[in-house]
Structure formats: C-alpha cells, structure tokens
C-alpha cells in the first residue's frame with residue numbers, strides 16, 4: 001500500500017509575507033492525515049517554512065541541490081546543507097532545470113547520489129516535450145531519463161518519481177488520466193528493472209496543471225500515487241483540495 005503524497009513546488013514565487021500567509025492557511029486547514037504533504041519553497045524561504053511547519057504534518061523540501069558536497073561552487077547549495085537545515089525532501093531534474101540550466105541526466109544522477117547520501121528524500125522528475133510526444137517518443141524519453149539518473153546507484157530507498165509532461169506544465173493542458181496512467185504504468189515497469197528500487201513500493205506522482213477539478217480523476221488511476229503541484233500549490237484552498245482528493 002503506497003501512501004499518497006502531494007508536494008507543492010512553489011518555483012520562484014513568494015516573499016516572507018506570502019510564505020507566512022500561505023503556510024498559515026495550510027496549517028490551519030483540514031487536510032486528511034492519510035496523505036503525506038510537502039511544500040518546496042525557494043532556498044531563501046526554507047528556514048521560514050521549516051520554522052512554521054515544525055511539529056506539523058507538512059514536510060519541507062528544496063527545489064534542487066548541488067552535486068557537490070562543498071567547495072568553490074558559487075551559488076550552489078549542498079544536499080548536506082539542506083539536511084542540516086531540517087529539510088526532508090529535494091526535487092531533482094525538474095524540466096525547468098533541464099531546459100534553463102542545461103541539466104544533464106549525468107548531473108542529475110550526481111545530485112541524486114548527493115541527496116541520498118545526505119538523507120534527503122528525492123523527487124526525481126521526468127517527462128517528455130510536446131514534440132517528443134507527437135513523435136511517439138514519450139516512453140523512450142522517459143526511459144532514457146530514468147536510466148540516466150538511476151543507473152549505478154545502489155541505495156534508492158524512498159525514491160519518488162514525478163512524471164511531468166513538459167507540455168502540461170503551467171499551460172492548463174493536463175494529460176488525460178489515461179495518458180498519465182499509461183506512462184505511470186510504464187515507469188513502474190521500468191523501475192522493476194532498476195537495481196535498488198522496489199518498483200511496487202515506489203510512489204509515482206503526476207505533475208502538470210493539476211487542479212482541484214482534475215485531481216480526483218488522476219488520483220483514481222492505479223499507478224498515480226499523488227501529485228507534484230506548481231501553480232495550484234500557491235493557493236491554499238486549491239492545494240488543500242488537491243491533498244484531500246489524494247486522501
């Protein structure tokens with residue numbers, strides 16, 4: 001039995017005031033305890049989020065981490081620093097990192113190793129572009145991203161995979177429940193062949209324009225165990241509704 005997980009990726013949004021307001025509303029809201037919930041603010045808002053969420057059921061994560069442990073890496077933040085701060089989670093390989101920061105699968109693999117070594121729970125993002133889907137390459141792209149990030153690791157306990165079709169991110173276009181389920185089932189089958197992964201126990205999240213109105217039908221699919229939510233995670237009542245749809 002996989003516990004549902006809903007994580008909010010706040011991307012590059014927020015101020016001290018809005019983080020306080022959003023988390024205040026979420027902490028006061030009624031979210032079922034059968035769903036695991038996490039929020040991922042910017043680096044600069046992590047300490048505030050951790051302080052506000054301390055003692056609550058809401059976990060806190062970062063949106064990225066460095067592949068390196070320490071040293072002359074200007075602008076980078078090490079996984080060990082995030083763990084030391086108290087973070088639970090880290091998102092890795094988000095398509096925006098792949099597209100705007102040229103992150104390769106091998107770099108993401110190194111970040112994954114650093115995150116696991118630091119004791120963080122990684123949410124590894126995979127997903128195809130619209131052109132790749134239209135060319136019938138969605139499964140091949142996802143398989144290559146999984147292999148590129150996961151091959152060679154021996155400790156992958158607790159790994160979470162987020163399937164985020166790039167064409168559905170922030171566009172209002174959501175994969176149909178059937179499209180999402182097909183790829184999620186494919187990912188689970190691929191994971192069965194990866195050393196160190198218990199495919200049946202691995203939580204697979206869907207991401208891409210998840211809203212209160214479509215969350216229920218997505219979560220009803222056999223291999224969709226929750227969501228990585230962008231825009232709707234910035235609206236407390238929408239995020240609460242999505243969490244409760246997963247419960």
Ligand SMILES: O=C[C@H](O)COP(=O)(O)O
Nearest residue numbers: 009169170208209230231
């Ligand atoms: O990490 C989250 C995804 O990029 C989804 O973003 P979105 O819900 O705004 O489409």
